[in-house]
Amino acid sequence: MSFVNIIKFKTLGDERGQLVSLESNGNIPFEIKRTYYIYDTSPGVPRGYHAHFTLRQTAVCLKGSCVVLMDNGIEKVEVTLDSPTKGLMIEPMQWHEMYDFTNDCILMVLASDNYDELDYIRDYDDFVGAVKNDDT
Template identity: 60%
Template structure:
């Protein structure tokens, strides 16, 4: 069984188009304190390469596609993100790397906490030490 939790987001739509609603503690399993998005990424340049000590996030590829490598220190898996109704929960202490961005990719991330640099683990060996404690 995978340690990665995918969240299926409900799309409401008709002939006028589609609507996806993202509410904290509903479709998203936490209060949303920060929203950011990544776009205009060179497809050859990966992003991420960190884990969070306290922040939970949900990543949604609202346009285009990318791949997300998820790593809990014991197992790794890669998730193809290519639907605006697919969310991937990035839980605390999960190393994540995004790569293979399509040229039109827009990756939106909802975070449970405000930005705090001290929440980041940016060195993979330090991450492995922290999860083995």
């Protein structure tokens, strides 16, 4: 998983239960400006299919599981998110697709900035072209 970065979160717990703390500029390596979550997904319907020019994100599967296809324009890696104790870093210029959501899946995403449609690359060919232009 050369370009894929998984963050393992420290878990605190005892007989009362478990706790994971997520902190801006701490175990989340950026300031968190937006949080959203995906749940109650339609069976067999994938999500994502985009990249960002500058946005950084951390995806955490709070419940259930899903698969995230990470693509840097050269290499593709499938990552299974199935634990609230690990986060997947989605860096700028990384195409990502989410699928195989379990019925109970809750996928939370922490983002480094507010929503900005102009930061999205929604066409895969445009993404690959942008990656190739970055390499020259």
